[in-house]
Amino acid sequence: MGNTEKYSVYEQVISEHKHEMPAETYQNLPGELTFAYGPATGGLMESVSFDMHTPGEVIKHVEVDPYVKTRKLKVKGLTPRDALLMVERINGFHAASNAVAFEMAVEDALDIDVPEGVQYSRLIMLELERIRSNLEVVKRVCEPAGFGVPQNQIAYLRENVARIISRLSGHRYFFSASSVGGCQISKSGIETRIGGVRKEFQEIFHALLQSKIFLNRLQNNGNISEGSLLGPAARAAGMNVDARLDGTLIPYRKLGFRPFIFDEPDAFGRFYVRSQEILASADLILEALENSENSTEADTAGMNGEGAARIESPQGDLFYYVKISDGRIDDIQMSSPSLLNIDAFRKSMAGNIFTDYHFNWESFGIWISELAVVMQ
Numbered sequence: 001m002g003n004t005e006k007y008s009v010y011e012q013v014i015s016e017h018k019h020e021m022p023a024e025t026y027q028n029l030p031g032e033l034t035f036a037y038g039p040a041t042g043g044l045m046e047s048v049s050f051d052m053h054t055p056g057e058v059i060k061h062v063e064v065d066p067y068v069k070t071r072k073l074k075v076k077g078l079t080p081r082d083a084l085l086m087v088e089r090i091n092g093f094h095a096a097s098n099a100v101a102f103e104m105a106v107e108d109a110l111d112i113d114v115p116e117g118v119q120y121s122r123l124i125m126l127e128l129e130r131i132r133s134n135l136e137v138v139k140r141v142c143e144p145a146g147f148g149v150p151q152n153q154i155a156y157l158r159e160n161v162a163r164i165i166s167r168l169s170g171h172r173y174f175f176s177a178s179s180v181g182g183c184q185i186s187k188s189g190i191e192t193r194i195g196g197v198r199k200e201f202q203e204i205f206h207a208l209l210q211s212k213i214f215l216n217r218l219q220n221n222g223n224i225s226e227g228s229l230l231g232p233a234a235r236a237a238g239m240n241v242d243a244r245l246d247g248t249l250i251p252y253r254k255l256g257f258r259p260f261i262f263d264e265p266d267a268f269g270r271f272y273v274r275s276q277e278i279l280a281s282a283d284l285i286l287e288a289l290e291n292s293e294n295s296t297e298a299d300t301a302g303m304n305g306e307g308a309a310r311i312e313s314p315q316g317d318l319f320y321y322v323k324i325s326d327g328r329i330d331d332i333q334m335s336s337p338s339l340l341n342i343d344a345f346r347k348s349m350a351g352n353i354f355t356d357y358h359f360n361w362e363s364f365g366i367w368i369s370e371l372a373v374v375m376q
Contacts, residue, residue, distance in 0.1 A: 026053050026061040035354070039068040043144070043358055046368035052354065059357075062349045064342055070372040076329050080106045080180050080300050080322075083329050088175055090334075091369040093133055096125040096174040097313035098320075098334075098370075104249065105320040106180045109307030110300060114181055117293025119250050121183040124190075124288050125174055126250070126311065127281040131197065132161040133314035134232075134274040134281075137365040138205075141271050144358035145214050153204050157197060164193050181298025187289055198282035205275045218268035222360030224348035225265035230337040231316025232277065233344060233364055236262045236269030243312035250311070255287050267363035274365070301327045313337060315365050336370035 028034060032055045039047040047069040053061040073090070075083045080103075088099040100122050107114055135158040142151040162172045168185050169177035177185060208214055225237040234241040242259040244252040260276040262269050308321040316337025323331035345364045352360065 026063065028053055029055075029060075031055050032060065037357075039065075045140075047372075048368045052349070052357075054354070057353050059349050059352050059354065062346045064346050066338075066342060066368045066371045068372075069368075070374060071369075072374045072376055075332050075375045078329050079327060080324070080329065081297070083332070084179065085176075086375075088173075090373055091367050092173040093136065094129060094313055094315075094318075094367065094370065096122075096129040096177070097311060097318055099174065099178055100126060100250075101309050101311045101313075101318050101320045101334075102322070102332075103178060103180050104309035104311070105307050105322045106300065106324065107298070107307070108309055109305035109322055109324050110298075110303045111305065112181045112298045112300075114249070115293065115295050116251065117291060118181075118183045118295045120288045120292035121185050121294065122178060123250050123252065123255075124185065124187075124285050124292055125169070125177060125183075126313075127284045127288075128161065128165055128168065128194075129174065130281045130314045131278050132158055132165070133365070134278050135161065135201070137274055137362060138271060138278075140362040141218070141267070141359060142208070142214075144362070145217055147208075147211075147214060150204055150208055154201075157200055157204070160193070161197060164190060164197070167193075179297035180300060182295040184294050185292070187292065191286060191289060194282050194285050198279055201275075201278055205278075215268060217356070217359050218271055218363070219264075219266060221267040221352065221356045222345070222348040222363060223266045224344050227344060227347065228340040229344050230340050231312070231314070231365075232270050232273040233341050234316065235259055236273045237265035238263040241317070243310050243317045247311065251288075251291075252284075255284055257284065267359045270363040270365075300324070303327050315367065315370075316341065332375050334370075334373075334375065336367070338366045338368070338371050342366050342371065 032053055035052045035054055037050040038044055039049040049065040049068050051063040052059050073086050075086050084099060084102060087102045088095040090098050135154055139151055139154040165174060166172045168190055229237055229239060238261060240261055244257055260273055260280060262273050304325055306323045310317055310319045318337060319335040321333040322329060341364050
């Protein structure tokens with residue numbers, strides 16, 4: 001279901017297999033043209049290039065190049081502590097997801113036992129990040145519709161969540177909040193604030209569902225239910241795909257977690273699933289608060305091992321593999337859910353028109369920063 005630059009993962013074994021974006025060529029038919037959009041233009045938060053083949057309105061084929069601005073991070077040779085400073089900055093919006101997945105891979109490699117209370121603390125971090133990330137996607141879906149009021153309401157709500165995160169961890173993006181074997185968060189006053197966010201968003205969400213103009217721009221836009229999908233995109237297509245179901249370390253099962261599965265594989269379905277997950281994440285946080293605790297960082301000096309871990313980031317299944325020699329990173333690989341979802345987006349655009357592009361693109365919640373990165 002997923003691939004790193006070097007390995008094919010989510011199989012019984014990890015095997016070498018280099019993955020690249022599909023190298024498809026499309027020859028324009030008579031009367032068709034290629035419309036280039038990006039890598040830097042209005043409506044795009046990150047550098048990504050699209051070539052849309054069209055006779056004038058209907059899009060026949062899309063080619064996507066997410067690697068127009070690739071970052072190379074020097075991670076090999078660093079200690080896990082120093083490497084973590086790089087990993088959690090791959091994408092600030094998903095700093096907790098990348099950090100926890102990396103930490104769990106290191107812990108797996110070195111047989112480090114993590115207290116259950118720390119795993120509850122990590123669950124709180126991950127679900128807070130899921131709320132903020134999904135709020136950002138819903139906000140960006142409102143923007144091309146010209147829905148300034150709900151767009152700004154959600155932006156204000158997202159800022160409130162960022163302040164909750166800052167109060168909880170000491171940083172708006174969870175930087176240095178967790179470590180290999182440990183976690184340091186403050187739960188004071190969080191319960192009331194999370195309850196307030198849940199209530200406010202539910203009101204905005206219900207108001208959006210009453211707008212026929214908004215719904216008409218999302219429904220039947222970007223239908224895709226076949227092939228490899230991850231995260232909310234998969235669950236909107238009726239797939240019971242969620243790494244929170246499979247993992248045993250972070251205690252989702254003990255809280256009775258069940259993912260929200262929908263059966264409308266379009267931009268509306270993806271918007272609806274993300275909105276439901278905002279509400280569900282708030283409930284999970286409130287349940288986990290009582291059992292969470294802090295712990296100090298584990299000592300990894302001079303240790304050796306090889307391990308892997310996967311978690312459910314806001315965009316889907318995030319995988320890390322590490323090999324550690326004498327307490328330093330010898331090899332590291334990461335697989336982002338955006339790698340598969342960007343290909344699903346590409347396929348879903350066939351038959352759409354350009355004015356529907358923004359709604360569809362934003363509904364997938366793709367982050368180029370998690371794709372165009374090479375750890376070496």
